[in-house]
Amino acid sequence: MFPLHREREQPIFSTRAHVFQIDPATKRTWIPASKHAVTVSFFYDANRHAYRIISVGGTKAIINSIVSPNMTFTKTSQKFGQWADSRANTVYGLGFATEQQLHQFAERFKEVKEAVRLAREKSQDKMELSTAALNIAAPQVDQSEVISANGPEDKLFRSQSADITLSSEKERIKKMLSEGSICEMNLEAELFTLQDSNAKLVAALHEANANVEQWKKQLAAYQEETDRLRDQVADLEAHGGQGPSDMLKDELTQSLEELENLLKAKDGEIRILQSKKSNFHELEQEREEAIHRLQELEMRNVELERRVQSAEQTLVSALEDRERAENEVQRVAQILDVKIFDLNDLRQSLVKLINK
Numbered sequence: 001m002f003p004l005h006r007e008r009e010q011p012i013f014s015t016r017a018h019v020f021q022i023d024p025a026t027k028r029t030w031i032p033a034s035k036h037a038v039t040v041s042f043f044y045d046a047n048r049h050a051y052r053i054i055s056v057g058g059t060k061a062i063i064n065s066i067v068s069p070n071m072t073f074t075k076t077s078q079k080f081g082q083w084a085d086s087r088a089n090t091v092y093g094l095g096f097a098t099e100q101q102l103h104q105f106a107e108r109f110k111e112v113k114e115a116v117r118l119a120r121e122k123s124q125d126k127m128e129l130s131t132a133a134l135n136i137a138a139p140q141v142d143q144s145e146v147i148s149a150n151g152p153e154d155k156l157f158r159s160q161s162a163d164i165t166l167s168s169e170k171e172r173i174k175k176m177l178s179e180g181s182i183c184e185m186n187l188e189a190e191l192f193t194l195q196d197s198n199a200k201l202v203a204a205l206h207e208a209n210a211n212v213e214q215w216k217k218q219l220a221a222y223q224e225e226t227d228r229l230r231d232q233v234a235d236l237e238a239h240g241g242q243g244p245s246d247m248l249k250d251e252l253t254q255s256l257e258e259l260e261n262l263l264k265a266k267d268g269e270i271r272i273l274q275s276k277k278s279n280f281h282e283l284e285q286e287r288e289e290a291i292h293r294l295q296e297l298e299m300r301n302v303e304l305e306r307r308v309q310s311a312e313q314t315l316v317s318a319l320e321d322r323e324r325a326e327n328e329v330q331r332v333a334q335i336l337d338v339k340i341f342d343l344n345d346l347r348q349s350l351v352k353l354i355n356k
Contacts, residue, residue, distance in 0.1 A: 009052070013108045014041040015101055019055055019062050020093035030093055033062040040094060040105075042067075042112055049119040051112045053092075063092055069117040073109040081106060201287070205280050208273045215270050222263050229256045 016037045020030040040055040040063065055063035065085045073083045079102055082093040096102040229252055236252075 009043040009045045011041045012044050012051075014039055015105055016040070016097070017101070017105070018095040019057070020095065021062075022091035022093070024090070033057065037097070038062070042108060049116075049123075051116055064088070065092060067109075067112050067116050069113060069120060071109075071113060073106050075102060075106060078102070083109070201280055201283050204276065208276050208280070212270060212273050215266050215273070219263065219266050219270075222259055222266070226256060226259050226263070229259070 017040050018037050019033040019040065021033050023029045023031050034055075034057045038055050038057050040053065043052045043054055044050075045052070051067040053063055053065045053067065054061065065083075065088060068087075071083050071085070073081055075081045076093075078099045079096045080093065081096075081102055082091055084091045094102075094105065096105070233252055233256065
């Protein structure tokens with residue numbers, strides 16, 4: 001099960017490198033995030049126009065960095081480079097096998113960063129154009145209010161009301177989009193945590209089962225050996241001097257005691273392993289509950305996306321109604337201009353007639 005937005009992301013570039021993270025305590029030393037070279041990929045989300053750098057080691061995401069225009073990839077040596085991620089509050093380092101791989105990654109990082117910058121500027125330009133379009137009717141309202149006609153005043157009042165409605169609608173859409181993005185990031189982080197915990201729990205369960213079987217076999221062997229030694233001691237005590245010497249008897253008694261102590265220790269280890277096995281079942285139940293919560297969050301995310309689409313359609317419809325209202329106001333204003341011009345001609349004609 002994966003978050004919905006991962007389905008629309010596509011890898012655009014991949015390479016292999018050793019991954020490191022800066023030590024949060026010292027901020028100077030590197031901590032290896034992978035035991036060996038892993039795949040590091042750039043992913044592109046066409047719907048959100050976002051780029052991410054992702055690397056997975058086993059079932060754990062060791063890099064999940066959203067590229068922003070203010071990020072910089074720095075080459076610190078011929079085969080090593082790094083960049084800082086303020087959102088993750090860490091610094092990532094990559095060690096490559098060749099200098100060419102480092103150069104290719106750096107060039108792709110630069111291209112992606114530039115694409116993010118252009119996409120953000122384009123989004124800001126669209127927002128500014130939309131704001132300008134929403135405010136373009138303000139001067140026309142002031143000019144038309146001079147005309148004392150009931151029809152245009154009603155049109156202008158409706159236009160001002162549309163401005164307020166569209167502004168509140170835009171704020172509501174922004175809020176829903178922000179909630180959807182935060183929900184997706186939380187879903188992904190919880191998913192990676194669950195996958196990591198699940199892998200550890202499965203490995204611990206297999207190891208516990210294998211150890212239990214091994215201890216059971218050893219316990220049976222030790223019990224057989226103990227029984228055999230007890231029989232030998234009993235025979236020695238029964239036959240008296242016909243058996244081995246007292247030194248051999250003491251040695252056998254000591255061996256018997258050691259085996260009994262070892263049996264007690266193995267019994268304790270078996271009880272500990274059995275308790276771990278019961279704890280695993282409890283963790284498995286918690287994992288299922290977390291998966292259920294994830295499904296609920298995904299359903300909520302789908303509902304948010306549906307509401308965003310509905311709000312966008314409502315906004316488009318409101319813009320169309322506003323445009324029609326503006327066209328009607330302009331048409332009425334033109335008609336009134338013509339009427340005013342005709343009245344001025346009529347007034348001038350009357351003045352001429354009076355003077356004559």
